[in-house]
Amino acid sequence: MSRLIRFATAPGQRPLWRVLLAVLLVAITWLALVPAPPQVVSTGWDKSNHALAFASLAFAGVWAWCPRPRQWGWLAVALLAYGGAIEIVQSMMPPRTGDALDLLADGCGIVLGLLAAWPVTAIARPR
Template sequence: MLVLLVLCLVPVPPQLPSTGWDKSNHALAFAVLAFLGNRAWPGRTAPVLLGLLAYGGLIEVLQSFTPDRFAEWGDLLADGIGLVLGEAVAQLLWRHVPRRA
């Protein structure tokens, strides 16, 4: 989460790994967070996803205070889509992986 925060607030660096589209970068980052959150706090889906969406909102608010970045509702929407996709992948994957005792 800290790395994501830094990447979202620093001036646009020359070459970072990217999907090629800002919105898909947001979706991918938040899908990973949702996937990890699913494993870290199993059974607490709603609080984890709502907390991560609030984190995405915080990032957008902080970006509005930077000279090189700006807040966009589309970014927050992409974050939300990524959260849903990450949770769906986690649910599908963990359904087929046996749990350890």
């Protein structure tokens, strides 16, 4: 298992993580801004949708751009700003609405994604 983690998180794999991050950003932006998102792409609770989306972004962002934990603050700020921008745009797009609790769920998801990446960094560290 540790070999697989080291392979998946190796610097040579960063371009693949960047593609995944870009795909996630496009998909999440589309789902957030389409007037009526498809219900098949849902956990059943709006806040968990936000948390899952931003946990995925944070985890992919770690391996795409910020593999060192000391860089994660910038990643968290950038993702939270992205979530805030979505809420602002949604507030101007009926029938969508901006919601501060959505932004809180985004923040919780970012923390969860970084917490998931934490033990992987220990395994991925070259020996």
